[in-house]
Amino acid sequence: MDGELIHAMPENKWQKQFNTKVQDVIEVVLLDRGEYYRNNPKAIPSQDTLPHLIASYANKNMAISGGISLIPGTLGMVAAIPEILLVIRNQLSMIYDIGIAYDRKDILTKELLLGILLSASGTSTGGLLVFHGGKYLVRRTSLRVLQRAVAILGGKITQQLLKSMIAKWLPILGAGAIAAWSNYSTRRIGKLANTIFLSPIELSTQEVDEKGFTELERKEILFQDQESVGNSSLTILRITALINLMKVDQKLHQSEEDYVRTLITQANISESDKADLLSYMAGDVKRSIDFAMFSENVDEATGLLLDMITLGKWDGDLHAAEKIYIKQAAKRMGIDEGDVDEAFALSE
Numbered sequence: 001m002d003g004e005l006i007h008a009m010p011e012n013k014w015q016k017q018f019n020t021k022v023q024d025v026i027e028v029v030l031l032d033r034g035e036y037y038r039n040n041p042k043a044i045p046s047q048d049t050l051p052h053l054i055a056s057y058a059n060k061n062m063a064i065s066g067g068i069s070l071i072p073g074t075l076g077m078v079a080a081i082p083e084i085l086l087v088i089r090n091q092l093s094m095i096y097d098i099g100i101a102y103d104r105k106d107i108l109t110k111e112l113l114l115g116i117l118l119s120a121s122g123t124s125t126g127g128l129l130v131f132h133g134g135k136y137l138v139r140r141t142s143l144r145v146l147q148r149a150v151a152i153l154g155g156k157i158t159q160q161l162l163k164s165m166i167a168k169w170l171p172i173l174g175a176g177a178i179a180a181w182s183n184y185s186t187r188r189i190g191k192l193a194n195t196i197f198l199s200p201i202e203l204s205t206q207e208v209d210e211k212g213f214t215e216l217e218r219k220e221i222l223f224q225d226q227e228s229v230g231n232s233s234l235t236i237l238r239i240t241a242l243i244n245l246m247k248v249d250q251k252l253h254q255s256e257e258d259y260v261r262t263l264i265t266q267a268n269i270s271e272s273d274k275a276d277l278l279s280y281m282a283g284d285v286k287r288s289i290d291f292a293m294f295s296e297n298v299d300e301a302t303g304l305l306l307d308m309i310t311l312g313k314w315d316g317d318l319h320a321a322e323k324i325y326i327k328q329a330a331k332r333m334g335i336d337e338g339d340v341d342e343a344f345a346l347s348e
Helices: 003-007 013-039 047-065 074-101 110-120 143-161 165-169 171-198 210-248 254-266 271-282 298-312 320-332 337-346
Strands: 129-132 135-140 201-207
Touching: 013 074, 013 110, 013 143, 047 074, 047 171, 074 110, 074 171, 110 129, 110 135, 110 143, 110 171, 171 298, 171 337, 210 254, 210 271, 210 298, 210 320, 254 271, 254 298, 298 320, 298 337, 320 337
Parallel strands: 135 201
Antiparallel strands: 129 135
């Protein structure tokens, strides 16, 4: 393969640094957790305790993410690297612990751990982890392919952290939104890992096809380009949904209006769209929203769900009408009812 393919996914300096550190974290988790359970066999978790184990890791990550410095843009991401890496380390450790509970230490490889994280992020695993013939196949990777897989994961993680409108522009509310997102996503990874370890898993001697990985990278670039093109429309829809939420209890609180006004003025949309949203916020009617537009992107849908819950709780209490509106929106976005209830529980 020629050298240009290694750089198929665009990376800036801090992103490359971040990706290198993620590789190190994967290696550290494999070594540390393996040594821990060799020295402490009585600490091996049982399958019955896995719900508690997953909740424990999710709550740890929630506490870590709640302290992330919310500076918009690249500077904010750079400042948050230590916390993000710790969250990833906890998620990888959780996957390892779940595998140990199922007595699968023989197949706990870097490819499996990375494959589960990629799958949980809504991304193709590029052949690292494939379900075929009623079982999961874990394929080996070269160092170069592993680096490219980590680059894709790093890109997805940074995208996910920036999905929340509130987290980007409202530090006071945003800290809660990011903390809730971290808890929610960690639980999602834990549930997926549990499902995978319940199935037969086999380490394949076949190595991941680098050509196939190049195609995955190109699809990710295309997806990001499409997101960029449609971002303005989604931003308008997200803000409209938040304005609707303010209106459903028929009690407009000044603090809520101030925060949504900040979202509008800081949003990357045209001045005419900003004026339209400000005018709409001042009126009494509610606009209809096609929430199905969010259903094909779990990150966008989850980001909006957590933003709505965060804003609804800002005045101290989530009104029954607000809760109904949020649940209806989540259903139209294709979010599982159990996940919605879990998201509400995180806000309490």
